[in-house]
Structures are given as structure tokens and as C-alpha cells.
Amino acid sequence: MNTLVERLDEQRGRLQVYWSTAALFAVILAFGDGFWLTSMHGAIGAIERNQEPLGRWVRESALILPLFFVAVLAAMLLARRWFGRSRSRLLRVGATALLITVFGTAIGIAETAASSAYDYRFQTRSLEQMVAFNHSHNDAPATAVSTPEPQGCTALCAQKHLTFMTHVKAVKLGGGLLLLSNLVLVVWILMFRGDRLWRSARADEVDTAVAVSSAVAAVPA
Amino acid sequence: MNDRAHKLVVAITAIVAVLWTLAAVATLVYWSGLAVWACAAVAAVSFAWTLRVYLRPTATVEAEVSRPSASR
Numbered sequence: 001m002n003t004l005v006e007r008l009d010e011q012r013g014r015l016q017v018y019w020s021t022a023a024l025f026a027v028i029l030a031f032g033d034g035f036w037l038t039s040m041h042g043a044i045g046a047i048e049r050n051q052e053p054l055g056r057w058v059r060e061s062a063l064i065l066p067l068f069f070v071a072v073l074a075a076m077l078l079a080r081r082w083f084g085r086s087r088s089r090l091l092r093v094g095a096t097a098l099l100i101t102v103f104g105t106a107i108g109i110a111e112t113a114a115s116s117a118y119d120y121r122f123q124t125r126s127l128e129q130m131v132a133f134n135h136s137h138n139d140a141p142a143t144a145v146s147t148p149e150p151q152g153c154t155a156l157c158a159q160k161h162l163t164f165m166t167h168v169k170a171v172k173l174g175g176g177l178l179l180l181s182n183l184v185l186v187v188w189i190l191m192f193r194g195d196r197l198w199r200s201a202r203a204d205e206v207d208t209a210v211a212v213s214s215a216v217a218a219v220p221a
Numbered sequence: 222m223n224d225r226a227h228k229l230v231v232a233i234t235a236i237v238a239v240l241w242t243l244a245a246v247a248t249l250v251y252w253s254g255l256a257v258w259a260c261a262a263v264a265a266v267s268f269a270w271t272l273r274v275y276l277r278p279t280a281t282v283e284a285e286v287s288r289p290s291a292s293r
Contacts, residue, residue, distance in 0.1 A: 006228075008231055063244060064248075066242040067249075115252055
């Protein structure tokens with residue numbers, strides 16, 4: 001256990017990123033995307049999952065938060081590897097903004113699509129129950145002339161298809177909105193945290209040297 | 222903070238982070254159904270395998286690079 005903790009601590013130090021910046025990105029992106037998810041659910045979601053919007057927004061955004069954190073961390077590390085040595089600050093910060101936006105949007109779209117799939121399952125079940133209920137009440141008498149079943153996707157099949165296409169359209173629209181809002185949020189955060197993305201190894205060495213020298217000074221002669 | 226307390230804080234933070242991440246992944250899997258994620262995992266593994274195989278440096282390219290006359 002001790003070894004595992006030490007290894008974790010060592011790994012945390014080796015990544016050399018500002019964890020507070022990554023956490024800030026993750027929280028703002030998670031709650032920003034959660035807002036769109038809640039809005040989308042209010043528009044086309046299943047009635048069985050209806051809840052108070054504010055509570056739902058907070059709960060689902062908080063639940064998905066670690067995935068955003070992982071995505072932001074991955075984007076920051078990749079940006080440092082690919083563009084960290086570039087002399088142009090604009091390129092470094094711009095590329096980081098773009099990577100964080102893309103990774104964050106991917107998580108947001110996955111969340112939206114998964115939620116839509118869950119809603120779709122509920123909605124198709126409701127449709128099937130409704131059709132079964134109508135059939136049991138409107139059964140034709142045995143003597144009536146039976147009409148041939150229409151060919152192709154009609155009635156329940158058509159309703160299911162329509163529901164599916166509504167979700168697909170919503171995810172497409174939501175994807176665009178997520179991308180745009182994430183880009184705005186990322187640029188906004190970078191405006192005041194752009195200089196605190198990655199720790200330099202040299203700064204860490206100086207920190208360590210200062211800590212060691214103060215520890216040495218604290219030891220009584 | 223002494224060493225023991227520091228280790229305790231790191232351990233608790235790590236456990237909470239792992240459980241929280243697992244809960245997030247489990248929620249997404251539950252919402253969308255396992256079949257979708259199984260297909261996505263198969264597709265991702267296939268893509269990674271394809272990249273690994275086709276981006277592997279071939280013996281000819283390595284020989285070209287290591288030969289000193291190749292650069293002249």
C-alpha cells in the first residue's frame with residue numbers, strides 16, 4: 001500500500017501540470033455541457049426521467065466530472081508534448097485550447113448520446129405499451145373482414161423511427177452547441193490561467209532546492 | 222504535515238477519484254447499453270491494432286536510415 005501511494009505521489013509530481021488549472025477546466029466544462037444536456041432532456045427526453053432541472057443538472061454534471069478531468073489532463077499533456085517547445089506563445093496556448101475543446105466536446109457528445117439512448121429505450125417501451133393497450137381495446141370481431149397489414153415501416157415502426165431520428169438530430173445539434181460553448185469557455189479560462197498550464201522542470205528543481213536549503217537551515221547546528 | 226498523514230490523504234484522494242471515475246463510466250455504459258460500448262471498444266482496439274501494424278517501421282526503411290550513404 002505504501003509503495004502504491006509513493007508511486008502515485010511520484011507520478012503526480014512527474015506529470016508537471018498545474019492540477020488546479022486542470023480541475024478548473026474540468027469543472028467549468030462539465031457544468032457547461034451539463035447545462036446543454038439538461039436543456040436537451042427537457043426538450044426531447046423521456047417523461048419517465050423527468051426531474052427538477054436544477055437538481056438534475058448539478059447531479060449529472062458532478063457525476064461526469066472525472067471524465068472531463070481525465071480528458072483535460074490528456075489534452076494538456078499532449079499539447080505540451082506536441083507544442084510545448086514552440087517559441088510562439090500563441091501557438092502553444094491556441095493549440096492547447098483547441099485540444100482541450102476537442103477532448104471536452106468528445107466527452108460531452110458521448111454523454112449526450114448515452115443519455116439520448118437511455119431516453120430512446122424508455123420512449124420506445126412507452127410506444128409499445130400504448131400500441132398494445134390500443135390493440136387490446138380495439139380488437140376487431142372475428143367475423144369482420146380482415147384488412148391486409150400495410151407493408152413497410154408504418155405505425156409503431158414509423159413512430160420508433162421518428163423518435164430515433166429526433167434523438168439523432170438533437171445529438172447533432174447538441175454537438176455543435178457543445179463545441180461552440182466549450183471553445184468559448186476554454187478561451188475564457190485561458191485568458192486568466194494561460195500562464196499556469198505546465199510546470200517547468202527547472203521551476204520544480206528550484207522549489208526542491210529551496211525546500212532542501214530551508215530544511216538544512218532549520219536543523220540546529 | 223507528517224509523512225503518514227500525507228500518505229493517508231493521497232490514498233483517500235486516489236480511492237475517491239477511482240470510484241468516482243468508475244461511477245461515471247458505469248453510468249454512461251448503463252445509459253447507452255453495453256452493446257454500444259462493446260462495439261466501440263472492438264472498433265477502438267481494431268483501429269489501434271491497425272495503426273500499430275501499418276505504422277511499424279519496416280526493415281527497408283530502417284536500413285535506409287542507418288546507412289550513412291543514404292543521407293548523402
